[in-house]
Amino acid sequence: MSNDAPLTEVPAHLRTAVDTAKQKVADLHAELPRWELVVWTAGNVSERVRNDQGEDLLVIKPSGVSYDDITAEAMVVCDLDGNLVEGDRSPSSDTAAHAYVYAHMPEVGGVVHTHSTYATAWAARGEEIPCVLTMMADEFGGPIPVGPFAIIGDDSIGRGIVETLRGSRSKAVLMKNHGPFTIGGDAKGAVKAAVLCEEVARAVHVSRQLGEPLPIEQQHVDSLYERYQNVYGQR
Numbered sequence: 594m595s596n597d598a599p600l601t602e603v604p605a606h607l608r609t610a611v612d613t614a615k616q617k618v619a620d621l622h623a624e625l626p627r628w629e630l631v632v633w634t635a636g637n638v639s640e641r642v643r644n645d646q647g648e649d650l651l652v653i654k655p656s657g658v659s660y661d662d663i664t665a666e667a668m669v670v671c672d673l674d675g676n677l678v679e680g681d682r683s684p685s686s687d688t689a690a691h692a693y694v695y696a697h698m699p700e701v702g703g704v705v706h707t708h709s710t711y712a713t714a715w716a717a718r719g720e721e722i723p724c725v726l727t728m729m730a731d732e733f734g735g736p737i738p739v740g741p742f743a744i745i746g747d748d749s750i751g752r753g754i755v756e757t758l759r760g761s762r763s764k765a766v767l768m769k770n771h772g773p774f775t776i777g778g779d780a781k782g783a784v785k786a787a788v789l790c791e792e793v794a795r796a797v798h799v800s801r802q803l804g805e806p807l808p809i810e811q812q813h814v815d816s817l818y819e820r821y822q823n824v825y826g827q828r
């Protein structure tokens with residue numbers, strides 16, 4: 594956390610990067626209803642803007658704004674203490690959580706929070722999603738863990754996300770009685786993790802209606818994860 598006075602405007606050398614992030618994060622919010630991860634306004638996406646001349650910033654949606662009305666111009670910019678730096682609307686009510694993750698996990702470039710149905714159902718039970726699908730090994734490198742119950746309004750949710758994911762390969766955490774938070778190298782990676790988190794939550798739930806899903810041996814989880822993270826797709 595910075596000891597300097599909070600920024601009151603975006604530094605000139607970050608203007609282009611912030612504007613690019615605003616457009617990207619605005620566009621990515623359309624993915625939340627597209628993949629049926631949200632109802633109403635119950636989800637948010639942010640991206641870190643790295644600053645080699647001081648504290649990083651984050652770009653996030655304004656609180657309670659319909660996804661139909663989310664534009665690059667509507668996005669707000671905050672510092673990693675959650676203070677508003679630019680924007681004429683209140684930032685997401687989860688800004689403190691996003692900011693805490695960025696402040697304590699420097700490798701994270703994007704954060705997403707949703708209340709997607711199946712992942713949230715697992716969160717309501719406080720049970721981790723076991724690694725019984727190759728897609729889980731690919732994207733999460735193991736089970737999707739559960740984070741502690743935490744009330745919105747301070748950094749307790751962010752603290753719970755960090756204490757759960759730090760040292761884990763998982764890009765998703767099911768905050769108990771609340772819902773999933775996901776991380777990524779950028780906002781698109783965090784959105785992808787949110788989409789796949791909901792997919793495996795649903796598939797494993799359906800599997801359990803048929804019987805007990807079969808675990809994957811750790812050696813196979815490790816090899817699947819390494820392949821997917823380092824070989825899969827276009828390089």
Ligand SMILES: O=C(CO)[C@@H](O)[C@H](O)COP(=O)(O)O
Binds near residue numbers: 635636685745
């Ligand atoms: O879980 C909550 C509220 O309890 C939030 O995640 C909202 O569902 C989304 O809030 P905004 O981003 O619109 O402020």
